[in-house]
């Protein structure tokens with residue numbers, strides 16, 4: 001790694017229509033990923049998007065670092081058309097292809113805040129993360145709650161929401177050291193949202209001492 005340049009590698013996981021592509025676009029500040037409402041799964045293939053280079057965003061050892069973010073968008077899991085086996089294989093190959101050598105800094109589990117996370121079945125995205133990232137998955141995973149404006153509309157703040165969350169979600173948050181981000185569609189401008197999300201992601205990556213997971 002060039003000490004004045006840093007690339008942060010992220011992968012998005014989540015159920016169909018949870019808002020993965022839209023979150024990826026917000027993080028990258030682009031429209032690289034096709035995002036739309038549908039009564040079925042939209043994304044069929046993995047794809048990698050790259051942000052522009054940010055200057056004056058991050059410092060390391062007193063030096064200004066130029067930062068670039070790479071985001072891997074993945075098909076929803078479970079998928080409305082593709083088998084679970086197919087999706088797992090597609091994502092496994094994409095992780096090895098894009099992050100095999102460089103490594104993955106953080107997997108974002110994209111979860112709708114207005115859909116309670118209940119008992120984790122074999123077909124849940126968390127199971128896929130565990131399978132693909134291996135036994136240290138919990139050190140490299142954070143939850144990105146989309147549709148967070150629905151929480152506000154229902155009169156909850158973030159702390160109240162988390163206090164009343166399902167046992168499954170609370171257990172998951174405990175195991176990933178309470179790494180979570182709320183993404184709001186209303187109110188803040190897109191660039192404000194992006195900045196807030198990026199700051200949290202960088203915080204998590206720093207707390208993890210910039211460690212990465214590699215895939216052979």
Ligand SMILES: Nc1nc2c(ncn2[C@@H]2O[C@H](COP(=O)(O)OP(=O)(O)OP(=O)(O)O)[C@@H](O)[C@H]2O)c(=O)[nH]1
Pocket residue numbers: 014015016017018019020021022023034035036037038040041042043044075076146147148183184185
């Ligand atoms: N209100 C609201 N809508 C959102 C939010 N995030 C995404 N959406 C909408 O949800 C729909 C699905 O978003 P996508 O980004 O395509 O979701 P996806 O997980 O990539 O979908 P698949 O590829 O089908 O799995 C789109 O209409 C988005 O505009 C959010 O935070 N709030």
